[in-house]
Amino acid sequence: MQESRSLPACHQDLPRRRSGVHIGWAILLAAVAFGSTQAADQSDCRLRPLVVDDPVSLLVARVPRNEQDRDQIAAAARLAAGRMLEHAGRQDESREQTASALRHYRAALRNYQRAFRLDSRAGALLLDIISLAQASGRLDEAAYYANLAVERDPSDSVLMRWLALYLADQGDWQRALQLYERLVGKAGQAAGLCAGSAASMAIWAEMGRLAYLTADYPKASKAFLAVESALARPATTTADQRIRALLTDNARMTYELFGEAHLAAGNLEQAEAAFRRGYQGETARGVLDYHLARIARRQNRPELALERLQTYLEQRLATQGTTAPYLLLADLLVDLNQSGSLVTRLESLHRADPENVPLACFLAAQYAERNQLAEAERIYQGILLARADGVLEQPAVADRGGPGADSRVQRATGRQEASRAGFADALVGLAAIYRRRGDGPALVQILARAGAQAGYLTALQKELAQIVADRRLLDAVFEHAEAQRADGAGTFQPGATLALAHLALAADRIALAARYFERAIEDQPDRAAGTLLSWGLALLDAEDYESAAQVFQRGIDQRLGPQDRAARDAYQAGLHFYQAGALEMLGATDRAIAAARQAATLQPDSALIASREPWIASHAGRPADARAGYARLIDAFDADHHDPATHEVVRAARFELSELSLLAGDSAAAEEWLEQVLDGDPQHSGALNDLGFLWVDRNAQLARALAMIQKAVAAEPKNVAYQDSLGWAYYRLGRYDDAVRHLEQAAAGTASDGVILDHLGDCYQQLGRPATAQRTWNRSVQAFEAGGRAAEATRVRKKIDHCVPGEVESCEPI
DSSP: OBOOOOOOGGGTTOOBOTTSOBOHHHHHHHHHHHOOSGGGSSTTOOOOOOOBSSOOOOOOOSSOOOHHHHHHHHHHHHHHHHHHHHHHHHHHHHTTOHHHHHHHHHHHHHHHHHHHHHOTTOTTHHHHHHHHHHHTTOHHHHHHHHHHHHHHOTTOHHHHHHHHHHHHHTTOHHHHHHHHHHHHTTTTSOTTOOTTOHHHHHHHHHHHHHHHHTTOHHHHHHHHHHHHHHHTSOOOSHHHHHHHHHHHTTHHHHHHHHHHHHHHHTOHHHHHHHHHHHSOSGGGHHHHHHHHHHHHHHTTOHHHHHHHHHHHHHTTOOOSSOOHHHHHHHHHHHHTTOGGGHHHHHHHHHHHOTTOHHHHHHHHHHHHHTTOHHHHHHHHHHHHHHHHHTGGGSOOOSOSSSTTHHHHHHHHHHHHHHHHHHHHHHHHHHHHHHHHHTOHHHHHHHHHHHHTSTTOTGGGHHHHHHHHHOHHHHHHHHHHHHHHHHHOSSOSOTHHHHHHHHHHHHTTOHHHHHHHHHHHHHHOGGGHHHHHHHHHHHHHHTTOHHHHHHHHHHHHHTTOSOSSHHHHHHHHHHHHHHHHHHHHHTTOHHHHHHHHHHHHHHOTTOHHHHTHHHHHHHHTTOHHHHHHHHHHHHHHHTTOOSOHHHHHHHHHHHHHHHHHHHHTTOHHHHHHHHHHHHHHOTTOHHHHHHHHHHHHHTTOSHHHHHHHHHHHHHHOTTOHHHHHHHHHHHHHTTOHHHHHHHHHHHHHTSSOOHHHHHHHHHHHHHTTOHHHHHHHHHHHHHHHHHTTOHHHHHHHHHHHHHOBTTBGGGGOOO
């Protein structure tokens, strides 16, 4: 008989589950299973051996545990460890030990996440996971589990509103809208909220905004009508007053959004009412005419629409960087069978308002469409000339006070924005005209104008591609550029060299591009930093690593970069980062590591830059150094979940560590790194596939592995590696027909992958098709040999020699 012993006093104050069930036993289990130190916090606590009367013997289960049983036991252990760590975190928090508390909370979070993956029936864990993820700053993880929680319990309106707000902030407007719709429900008001209350009004306003952003205009119109109805009633509480103030402080913007939604939904009466509410007063009358013209056209009243549009245009208000009013004019003239008068009307408007850049660009485009290239050129050149003289940059505001001053300031700002956009449009328009004419010298001049100012070469990318496609024109451009530079008459402009360098790059003329980059640095030394960086990156793309390293070194030696110290350090860090990659590709590993370390010293807060050194070590065949480097990166940046780029680098580091661990023969570590990827992103298809495949390959946890791989395939059905994993999982489960289907699909979509062919051969053998199996294995051997993978080829060849045709048992995977 076993002696009855009471629990030591030092364990009697252990935390309890929220359900009230004592979890002391589970904490003891977790302390053993996970080597936790928290169970030994009280040094005077000792586990003394039990004194028993009867001999001890091993318990033998009547029914052997299956995979689900083992998962539930593991989930219980993870849950217990999580409870213990969370309790330690709360103790740290009470002592104001914030850093230690965060470490404990993150560890607890990981255990809860693993417990839930092991046993997803433990729905009560979801709120714990969400709470700890929020406390740890891992809002993306909190959102994932919050979505699961509201699916299971749609009555949790607080959690649903938090999730909707988060998704809207992340730009996932469709899912956020769906949550708000569920929150509102069939009753037409948010659960637990009074109709017309401040909170209800805020929800309807956000629903309308999200529906508008997702182009669901009827839904947006309905939501905004609910808001307008609430606004029409008097405020009853302080909260009502606050939400009304938020909506009406900028009434013009609010009601313009309402009007746009109503108009797009075809609710014309409501649209007109909203626009009139937003554009009250004399100064707004002109813009209101434009909106009323749009409504009149939707009402099939083109004469009235044209009259109102003409009123708007005559007030010279269409200077805000948009051509929409002129597109409306063109449509109305088509409706009235007067399209032939469009250009005449535009010319008249242009004469009355020559500084209206959107109008000028629209008129020039009409000329170009009608092949009136000279007229289009004149307009475009006028825009460039006005920009050069500063005419279009001057604020068109005579006074700073009095009625309408704010409107005039806004209009002046709109003119300046239109000027910048118009300058780019003019460059593109002129480049297209000169390309159509085959005018090389004129193209050189336009390239010079674009290259002279930062940012405008990007606008010409499509035109550069058109020039590259015309070999004769391309040669003519370079010939004319050389002639202009040689004549010494001052016709060659410095900005041309940089533009010509980019044109040479687009044409894949790397040597010529290098010559122009050198000249660009001479011609525009103040822009040398950007020029050198563009040049070096182009050489990297061309795989001219030696030249790229030299170009980056020039920038390093000259200490190029912005005047601001922090910005210059960031630029220099980039040069070292890219140079490190070039040097490693040249086989200069030690120099590459030195460059990577210098980059990290200059930019210590960049995870991307920190990732360069372990990448170099991995590429150079130094796996131990690579593993140590990636581990340091994760330690340094794992807590940063605010920057998506950093989060992605850390996740990639875990993938690399999984691969490196597998190569080192440490499959347990490889699986753990993939588990950590899934902790942060449970739906990550790459991690689901890779971890599932590792389990399948060692014939373990097949049910979970199959489910994981199926999720990966559902996310990326054309991924041949995932199809191979799924086929191999079915093979391990004895479902050979399913296995062959997926493996054949994988083999058909890849260039003779040896692993896939090996797996497919195994399936054929199991299905009693030994001849097909032998042929497939031979193809696998050829694929492995072609890829330099001699060990794999030898393994499959042994299988071929070992198999006895018709005897499945002799052909088990080797």
